[in-house]
């Protein structure tokens with residue numbers, strides 16, 4: 001175990017994506033903080049974010065009310081209006097704070113932020129760094145963290161067990177086969193999404209929903225697990241982790257075509273290609289049924305080649321790996337699991353229903369996204385609510401945790417091959433729309449796997465992730481069936 005990991009901290013933060021890092025940086029220098037990352041510190045969904053972060057940054061042409069309305073419309077008015085008000089009101093300061101920390105957002109010749117447009121936004125309000133905004137944000141936050149002696153970062157260190165008693169939180173962590181217990185009065189879960197429970201996802205390998213299952217076991221309320229966003233335009237080539245063709249490609253003029261080379265979105269929705277994601281994904285499935293073909297394309301060849309290469313360098317490079325030159329060729333696309341709107345239910349200060357336990361970022365359910373997240377509101381949510389969690393902890397003040405060592409379970413190695421079984425069951429039960437018959441058939445099966453994982457296996461990252469995948473699958477299928 002890394003010698004710098006101590007026994008007791010004020011705050012344990014599980015996750016080094018935008019939410020976890022920003023929470024750590026928002027805490028006072030007087031608070032000792034441990035940030036865990038189960039992989040390298042920059043392997044996370046945050047680092048994958050391409051499009052950018054949405055906020056009202058050009059008040060001459062935009063305002064909070066418009067951002068509020070766009071968010072509510074995209075979310076089908078199933079959002080929590082109070083949470084959306086907080087998001088849009090505190091959003092601009094959060095983005096500007098990132099800039100001050102050294103995150104390089106693209107600017108125009110006049111030095112003003114270059115704001116782009118994405119589906120569902122009525123104004124240009126997306127701050128970005130080329131098409132690699134998330135990687136730049138994570139880079140900037142990690143650089144800022146390095147200058148903060150009160151914060152320790154333990155990479156390649158997985159939380160395998162989390163318990164709570166009157167003395168605080170006790171966390172069993174594993175690093176390279178060695179185990180240790182960390183104790184903290186406060187715990188912030190920032191463990192990200194659940195994409196890996198689906199066969200096809202845009203999510204990073206860490207997105208197995210660990211925090212949601214840890215929180216559920218501690219008795220926290222979990223909400224909206226059927227609120228899964230399927231992005232309409234993942235690259236329809238390559239491995240099961242699908243590369244995303246950002247919404248901003250449509251924002252900059254790309255047309256969506258069916259297998260016959262026809263535009264079709266206008267027939268379904270007046271907003272055309274820039275309708276919210278859930279609408280576009282459903283339209284693609286409908287159009288696939290109508291034409292009898294799953295082939296769909298994004299076409300941005302009408303835009304100048306230099307502009308396309310300069311604006312979307314990472315997407316251009318990725319497409320070229322498959323022999324697709326997006327300045328001349330259509331890009332094959334298809335919907336894919338992308339984001340979870342539900343998760344650990346929290347209040348406006350990111351507090352869960354368990355005392356001292358907070359959840360921020362994609363693992364949380366703040367209510368801001370409703371039934372469908374508006375593009376680029378997710379990084380914003382991670383920033384705004386992680387700062388609120390930190391402020392709430394600062395207000396509560398210091399209270400040292402008691403030390404209670406946890407013993408790792410011994411037993412067989414985790415049957416990691418069950419991952420694919422779980423992914424297959426979830427994929428066939430729920431993809432853009434639910435297949436209720438399959439969901440009914442598969443729910444008892446994933447519940448049986450979840451029970452099987454409780455006993456007889458040795459604690460490890462593999463076991464933790466298997467438990468999480470089975471637990472998340474059960475939560476999703478239950479909500480799909482009761483919706």
Ligand SMILES: Cc1cc2nc3c(=O)[nH]c(=O)nc-3n(C[C@H](O)[C@H](O)[C@H](O)COP(=O)(O)OP(=O)(O)OC[C@H]3O[C@@H](n4cnc5c(N)ncnc54)[C@H](O)[C@@H]3O)c2cc1C
Pocket residue numbers: 014015016017018019020036037038039041043044045046047048049050051052053054133134157158159160190191192193202203204206207210211244338339360361362363375376377378379380382464
């Ligand atoms: C391809 C792609 C493009 C996207 N584009 C955008 C965009 O343009 N704009 C936008 O707003 N949003 C975008 N999103 C969504 C957004 O990136 C994520 O929702 C957001 O970054 C999630 O941040 P997070 O900090 O909650 O989680 P993550 O960034 O995923 O971080 C999770 C962290 O938790 C750690 N962790 C998990 N389990 C454990 C454990 N058991 N022990 C220890 N550590 C653990 C991981 O190691 C990781 O450090 C995109 C997502 C994807 C996948």
